[in-house]
Amino acid sequence: MKIAELIGQTTLPDRALLVLLLAVTGVSMALVPLMLPHGGQIRIEVKNKLLYKLPLTEDKAITIDGLTVEIKGGKVRVAESGCPGRICVKQGWIDSGAIICLPKRVVITVEGTSSKPNKGVDATT
Amino acid sequence: MQQRDKYRLALLAACAIALHGFERLIPTPIPWLRFGFANIITLITLTLYGFNAALTITLIRILIGSMVTGTFLGPPFVMSLVGGLFSVTAMWAALRVRIFGALGLSLIGALFHNIGQLLAAYAVFIQNLRSILIIAPVILFLGTLTGVINGLAVIFAMAHLKKLSQNVQNTP
Numbered sequence: 100m101k102i103a104e105l106i107g108q109t110t111l112p113d114r115a116l117l118v119l120l121l122a123v124t125g126v127s128m129a130l131v132p133l134m135l136p137h138g139g140q141i142r143i144e145v146k147n148k149l150l151y152k153l154p155l156t157e158d159k160a161i162t163i164d165g166l167t168v169e170i171k172g173g174k175v176r177v178a179e180s181g182c183p184g185r186i187c188v189k190q191g192w193i194d195s196g197a198i199i200c201l202p203k204r205v206v207i208t209v210e211g212t213s214s215k216p217n218k219g220v221d222a223t224t
Numbered sequence: 225m226q227q228r229d230k231y232r233l234a235l236l237a238a239c240a241i242a243l244h245g246f247e248r249l250i251p252t253p254i255p256w257l258r259f260g261f262a263n264i265i266t267l268i269t270l271t272l273y274g275f276n277a278a279l280t281i282t283l284i285r286i287l288i289g290s291m292v293t294g295t296f297l298g299p300p301f302v303m304s305l306v307g308g309l310f311s312v313t314a315m316w317a318a319l320r321v322r323i324f325g326a327l328g329l330s331l332i333g334a335l336f337h338n339i340g341q342l343l344a345a346y347a348v349f350i351q352n353l354r355s356i357l358i359i360a361p362v363i364l365f366l367g368t369l370t371g372v373i374n375g376l377a378v379i380f381a382m383a384h385l386k387k388l389s390q391n392v393q394n395t396p
Contacts (some may be wrong), residue, residue: 110323112328113324121368123364131358131361135358206352
């Protein structure tokens with residue numbers, strides 16, 4: 100089947116839908132990282148309960164349910180998961196966004212510092 | 225439904241299970257990215273035999289496919305099930321509108337499969353709207369790409385089937 104024949108098999112709504120989908124998802128993919136807070140601190144939620152709130156500035160490793168979370172140099176990763184897919188481990192180091200482990204229902208989200216120490220009025224002024 | 229059609233549906237279901245199982249072996253740059261080749265079969269069934277047949281094949285594929293891959297009743301099973309039901313229903317609705325060809329139907333199927341999965345992930349596993357929203361554009365974008373691949377595959381397959389049936393009719 101030739102290319103022209105192939106395009107002839109698609110309807111105008113088909114092509115319009117393809118362009119629309121690519122545009123909407125492409126633009127939102129580009130926008131999402133801009134809106135994400137970088138650095139700051141991480142939240143670790145297990146089964147929808149907040150277990151830890153840790154600053155990214157402090158190097159640390161903790162283990163939750165066989166899942167080892169490592170913080171180093173302002174970034175976080177899952178070093179070991181113990182589940183078959185190991186998707187969270189393969190994701191590697193992140194400093195924005197989230198790592199999600201479905202089998203153990205662990206969500207690690209990076210968020211901006213809530214206290215904002217540099218923006219508040221400090222005690223000496 | 226004729227007896228011959230039942231055999232054909234069984235064959236289609238077998239194809240869907242095989243594609244469902246074997247596509248896991250294809251290495252992808254992102255571990256959770258799947259092509260959803262089984263949707264090729266669902267879409268062909270939907271066009272040839274209608275909604276009930278497509279729904280049956282989807283359910284058989286997810287049930288047996290999950291047993292083959294060992295994920296029965298696990299998170300991937302729940303995600304497949306919700307995604308599959310969303311996708312087949314959406315494609316059926318889009319087919320009734322009669323303005324879409326195989327490519328558009330495949331795109332709609334992929335889109336609603338992913339929407340269903342995101343909703344399932346939110347409802348069943350992770351009640352964290354922010355992380356779902358962060359990942360949604362990436363998943364929907366990749367779904368559009370795989371939707372194009374599958375849509376083209378359906379166009380090729382349907383053209384081939386048409387040629388085959390013409391050959392059968394022309395032979396005395």
